[in-house]
Amino acid sequence: MKITEMLKGCEPGKIQSVGYMQIVPLISKYVDDTIFPPTIKASTTDYGRLVITNDTVNDVLVPTGAAIVSKQRAQDHATHKGAFLKKNTTVKIDTAACIQDSQGGYLNSDNGYHLSVLPWGIREQAYNVRDRQAYDKLWPVLRQFNSNLGILHDQGHLSAYLDKFEEDMNQFIAEFELVPNMVGAIVLINGMVIGVERCPNYQYWEHMWEPLIRESYGSAVFQFVSQTKERKNIPKPITRVPLSDSRIKTLDDLEKEFDRVTSEEDKVVTQIIQSFLKTKFKTDSEQKVGKTEMVSVKNDQFLGQAFTKDGNVLYCSLVTTQDFMKKPRRNIRRASPDWDDAKEFSM
Amino acid sequence: MTLVVRIHPPAPLYQGGIFILISCPFFTETRTFNLLKEASETMTGLTTQFAFESLPQKQVTELANDVLAFMNFVSADTKKGTHYQSQSNIEEARTKIYQNVFMKDRALFGCIVCMSGAKNDFAKQNAVKAFLANSWNSTTKSSLPFDREQDFIDLFIKETQVNRVLNMFVELADLRVNNSRTRKAMLSYVLGSRNLPLWSVKYRAKLKRILTHCWNVRYINILYRILRTKSTDVLKKRFSDKEKKFLYQDILRHKNAGLKDIEAIECIAFILGIKGDYKVPLLKAFFDARTDLKAGKSLPMEVLEGIRSSYHKDVSKDEVIKLTARKMTQKQKKNLQKTAAKAGVAVTFNPMAFTMTELFIYAYEMGLSKDVEKAIEVKAEKLANTFPIRYEKIGIIVDASKSMEGSKKQPLKPIATAQAMRDVLIKSASTGTVKIAGGFKNKDGLIIPAHSTSLAKQIIQLLKQDMDAIFIISDGYENSPSGRIDEVVGIARHIGVTTPIYHVNPVVASETATGMRRLSQAIPVLPCANPEGVALSFLKPMLETDPVNGLKTLVNMTLPMIEKNKEVAA
Numbered sequence: 001m002k003i004t005e006m007l008k009g010c011e012p013g014k015i016q017s018v019g020y021m022q023i024v025p026l027i028s029k030y031v032d033d034t035i036f037p038p039t040i041k042a043s044t045t046d047y048g049r050l051v052i053t054n055d056t057v058n059d060v061l062v063p064t065g066a067a068i069v070s071k072q073r074a075q076d077h078a079t080h081k082g083a084f085l086k087k088n089t090t091v092k093i094d095t096a097a098c099i100q101d102s103q104g105g106y107l108n109s110d111n112g113y114h115l116s117v118l119p120w121g122i123r124e125q126a127y128n129v130r131d132r133q134a135y136d137k138l139w140p141v142l143r144q145f146n147s148n149l150g151i152l153h154d155q156g157h158l159s160a161y162l163d164k165f166e167e168d169m170n171q172f173i174a175e176f177e178l179v180p181n182m183v184g185a186i187v188l189i190n191g192m193v194i195g196v197e198r199c200p201n202y203q204y205w206e207h208m209w210e211p212l213i214r215e216s217y218g219s220a221v222f223q224f225v226s227q228t229k230e231r232k233n234i235p236k237p238i239t240r241v242p243l244s245d246s247r248i249k250t251l252d253d254l255e256k257e258f259d260r261v262t263s264e265e266d267k268v269v270t271q272i273i274q275s276f277l278k279t280k281f282k283t284d285s286e287q288k289v290g291k292t293e294m295v296s297v298k299n300d301q302f303l304g305q306a307f308t309k310d311g312n313v314l315y316c317s318l319v320t321t322q323d324f325m326k327k328p329r330r331n332i333r334r335a336s337p338d339w340d341d342a343k344e345f346s347m
Numbered sequence: 348m349t350l351v352v353r354i355h356p357p358a359p360l361y362q363g364g365i366f367i368l369i370s371c372p373f374f375t376e377t378r379t380f381n382l383l384k385e386a387s388e389t390m391t392g393l394t395t396q397f398a399f400e401s402l403p404q405k406q407v408t409e410l411a412n413d414v415l416a417f418m419n420f421v422s423a424d425t426k427k428g429t430h431y432q433s434q435s436n437i438e439e440a441r442t443k444i445y446q447n448v449f450m451k452d453r454a455l456f457g458c459i460v461c462m463s464g465a466k467n468d469f470a471k472q473n474a475v476k477a478f479l480a481n482s483w484n485s486t487t488k489s490s491l492p493f494d495r496e497q498d499f500i501d502l503f504i505k506e507t508q509v510n511r512v513l514n515m516f517v518e519l520a521d522l523r524v525n526n527s528r529t530r531k532a533m534l535s536y537v538l539g540s541r542n543l544p545l546w547s548v549k550y551r552a553k554l555k556r557i558l559t560h561c562w563n564v565r566y567i568n569i570l571y572r573i574l575r576t577k578s579t580d581v582l583k584k585r586f587s588d589k590e591k592k593f594l595y596q597d598i599l600r601h602k603n604a605g606l607k608d609i610e611a612i613e614c615i616a617f618i619l620g621i622k623g624d625y626k627v628p629l630l631k632a633f634f635d636a637r638t639d640l641k642a643g644k645s646l647p648m649e650v651l652e653g654i655r656s657s658y659h660k661d662v663s664k665d666e667v668i669k670l671t672a673r674k675m676t677q678k679q680k681k682n683l684q685k686t687a688a689k690a691g692v693a694v695t696f697n698p699m700a701f702t703m704t705e706l707f708i709y710a711y712e713m714g715l716s717k718d719v720e721k722a723i724e725v726k727a728e729k730l731a732n733t734f735p736i737r738y739e740k741i742g743i744i745v746d747a748s749k750s751m752e753g754s755k756k757q758p759l760k761p762i763a764t765a766q767a768m769r770d771v772l773i774k775s776a777s778t779g780t781v782k783i784a785g786g787f788k789n790k791d792g793l794i795i796p797a798h799s800t801s802l803a804k805q806i807i808q809l810l811k812q813d814m815d816a817i818f819i820i821s822d823g824y825e826n827s828p829s830g831r832i833d834e835v836v837g838i839a840r841h842i843g844v845t846t847p848i849y850h851v852n853p854v855v856a857s858e859t860a861t862g863m864r865r866l867s868q869a870i871p872v873l874p875c876a877n878p879e880g881v882a883l884s885f886l887k888p889m890l891e892t893d894p895v896n897g898l899k900t901l902v903n904m905t906l907p908m909i910e911k912n913k914e915v916a917a
Contacts, residue, residue: 016799017828025799170436175826177749180797243834245841251811254838258807265828 001281001297006306006316007198010183015239015269018175021221022191022239023213024269026184026198032314035200036060037207040085042068042077043109048135050077050096053109054085061085061200063208064305064317065118065126065216067099069159074105076158078118078138080126081296082305082317084289095131097138101156117211119161119219120194121145123319127303130296149222162215165222172221173214178206184316186273187217189224191238193272193320196302200314239272241265276301300324399490399895410455411894413447414901415887418459419852419874420444421470441473449477454491455898457499458905462886467876471503472515479519479529490902497528498909504536505912509546512536513553520560530561538601538611544629547614549647554618562597567619569593574616644670648679677701684713698722703730703767704760704877707793711759715791723770730878731774738816741776742809743769746821747786748800753854762786762796764853764877765820771878772818772851780812801827802866803835806848810839816847822854823864823872833867840869851875851884 013025036058043051050068054060062085067078079096107113118126125141143155154160162169183205184198197212199205236242241261248254279299283306287294292309297318304318399407420441449456460467460474478500483493504512516533537557540546546554559567573590586594594612602611613627625631629645636643636651637658643651648671655667668686680696698706698719703726706719745765753760773779782805785798802819809817825832836848850870865872871891873884886904890897 014799014801014827016826018826019829022828167436174750175824175829177799177824177826179749179799240828243838245838248838248842250842251807251839251844254835254842255804255807255811258804258835262804 001283001295001306001313002278003196003281003302003318004277006196006313006318007184008313010198012186012270012273013179013182015266016176017237017240017265019221020190020224020237021172021176021217022188022237022269023176024186024188024273025179025182026186027179027181028183029181030312031183031201032309033201033203034059035084035204035309035314037204038062038066038115041109042107042113044075044077044096044106045092046106046135047075047098048077048094048096048133050079050093050107051090051109052083052085052093053090055088057087059084059086061204061307061315063117063211063315065123067116067118067158068107068113069099069116069162070107070111070113072105072108072111072113073103074107075103076100077107078126078158080118080123080130081286082294082307082315083287084292084294084307086289095133096135097126097129098135099138099142099156099158100154101136101139101143102154103157114162115211116158116162117208117216119145119158120216120319121148121219121223123216124303124322127296127298145219149219149226161219165218168222169214169218172218173210176213178209185213187213187220188237188239188269188272189220191268191272192325193276194220194325195320196304196316196318198313198316200307204315239265239268241268399898407894407898410448410451411890411897413444413451414455414459414898415890416444417448417456418884418887418890419872421459421467445473445477449481451488453478453481453487453489453496454902457491457496458901460503461499461905461908462901467879468507468511471507472511475500475503475507475532476515476519476524479526479532480522480524482526482528490898495906495909498913500532501916502909502912504532505916509542510550513546513550513557516557516560517553520556525560533557533561534597534601538598539603541603541605543603543606543611543614544627545647547617548629548633548650551618551620555620558615558618566597570615571619571621574612574619575621640666641670645674646671648675681705681709684709699725702877702879703727703770704764707763707766708759710791711763711789711793715793723767727767727770727774727878730771737775738814739777740813740815741772741779742812742814742817743772743779743781744802744805744809744817744819744821745769745781745783745794746800746802746819747783747794747796748798748824749785749796750800750822750824751786752796759796761822761853762794764875765851766794767878768818768820768851768853768875776815780809780814782809799827800825801831803831806832806835807839810844810846814846816849818849818851819866819870820851820853821866823850823852823866825866833869836867836869849873 007026009030010026010028013027016023016025036056038060039056040060040062041053041055043053045051052062062079062083064082065078065080066082067076069076076099077096078099079093081093081095083091083093085091122138122141122145126138129137139156142158146155146157146160149161149164151160151164181202183200183202184196186193187195187197195217197208199208241264243254243257243261248257279301281297281299281302283295283297285293285295286305292307294305294307297304297306297316301320301324302318303321304316306313306317307315399410402410445456448459456477457474460470478496481487483489483496489496507515516536519529519533537543537546537554562570570593573586573593598611598615599608602608610627613625613630616623617625617627617630617633622634625634632643632645633650633654636646636654640651640655640659640662643654646654648667651671652664652667655662655664664686675696677696677700681698681701684696698709699722701709701722703723706723706726710716710719747762747765751762751765752758753762769781773781783794784802784805785800786794786796789795800821802821802825806817806819819832839846848870850866850872852864852872852874853876854864871887873887875884886897886901890901
């Protein structure tokens, strides 16, 4: 499987860029409206054992990295494995992880909860231990994640991150906008792709917009800022091409320069994205229901899950691996003028 | 380029009928606001209690900055959350921004609210609550005397809708604000109204809460006992002298001259929940409707609907609409258009009774009818005439990105305001060129917000058309990419383009210190929750450049408004 297959039927929308984050909207008219966002009931029967019930009349898809964050006096849980639930069915996930290291109690399905998605920085570790039955398997990485963000208390609680950064996340989500026919996005930080998301339809994407962009990918921005705050003069992202005022003498020049940088920004992002579109993924089947299949996918650059129906990928959620992030950045060649237009040297 | 500064007779800002036409090759804000200042000084001889000149420079600058933040906030604040901000975030920011001005100068606080637009009920409610809940004492700071504060309270209460005033009183009661000024305001408002019978049937529970707060539970119990014994036929029974004195002391001395004593007493008996043989027609209809729904046709629709749902469950809701169609308020008529059409009842409402923003929101739901379109046009023309600054040729950019659709609690409010403001701006100029950034139009030509926010290209295109001024109507969140407008405007200024550019912002932003999101530091923001309050925004640059005179102008522009209200009341 390749990303070209996962994003089949999608077209890139106009890039949205705020600060160090960019989003390339994925627009598609190929949608499946029979799959609904996860309006599910969640409970736990033991630590690490999550019971998810779909008591609606629609089929639902639980997203990869779903985190159940509750105000109950109970242990919040997360599962890396997404799941497909036909109407009026229940699935038991015994490989779920506790995401509060000092909270007792089981989740009650009658009470409400907030559906989040595990922060971007935790997703890889969650993927690596997805099959292990150990309720405390995410605590060390969660503590490390919170510690890196300067959270001193309740370091093993995902809710501590959500509480501390609530305002920042509100501000952060405010900057980006849903666009018509949007089913997903390619997310970049400082010019580097950190995730690829595709959903089955518009409503599903709208439902996942905040958990994904605000809470999961938002954490990547906070991590990036905390890692670089000691450094002075952080360069602007490579995807952000500034207007060159030395070229501009008139408003016509300004318009031309505007068009040039807009086009160059698009080309840079295109170049970045093209670099990984055809790399192959190793896949493992995780759940089969009728003609649908949930598979885990991995290659050197990405890992995550994809959901297929009748052989077409309707959903995928991929994050960039930490090893790939650490690799030296390949030079992205900014678009240069066409050599055919260059004049011969003369004096 | 010609710049016309117009001072119109009907607008309280510019009394004196001054009309100034100047030729201005390069517009400067200072020049315009000097004109504003001169105009405001000529219109009133009233002076402030303390001179802003006597304050240290640092203090006056700080005060002007707080006033600016408050102006920004109050001009766009609408109680609800926005597309970006939760209601609690907004509330937190509001408290902080309000306190900064209120604690430093209560009069300035009142002046800003006064200037924030006739339809800004929420700001007025907050101001009245703040004035009443914080007693005036020796440490109070205000540039106007105590009786001026009372004038503000009277004006704000008068200009606010009845249900909102009563809600505000209930909130004060819940906060246990029970000083004499508050009690007086409550009793004179409630009992002094000619509409007390109507209010009694419509707002019974609220009125009982307010009266109980003013008179205390013991007094209410005594009153209840007196009135209940007469309740079989209040008109025929006679009160003893002692009872009469008791009733006069707290009811009749406040009552409206247009109401008879016994009518006021019956209303109080009704509010207290006494069942009886009432003679006041509305009170009688209230009880008669329980057995015969048609007997309640004089009642407000929601009251009769309440009776129907309890006592006539087999009767359709449409019957209530038919019975009360003539008695509906303009707002009810507007809100009920869809239901009434389904019920086959013709309910006509007067679009002129609503703000432009409300009409646009209505048009989104019901379609843009000819009369609504006409009302919008007339109102735009009228508001454009109150504009202090008039350009010949303007460019307008309307941000129609997704975020302009507003919050779930107030859907489409920002884009409705943007379109209202667009129409007013077009009418204020000889020619106006409009560019819509993002979104698309529905069958009525109304803008449906969609897409990302990309405004910079439109700015360049308008600058190339040699406009006299450019207005960008946007919530200030730019993402394609962020900061591009700042770059474009910076370079345009660098190469000598001086066309004034204004950012009209209909949305508050709690995350910024000024309460308003900016597109660029080089573009002044004119906050605007509704076009009716935009005049206040034009004071802003003056406060930024000349704080002392800006503050004085603000006070001097406001005083004639409260004077006029006093004259009308007298």
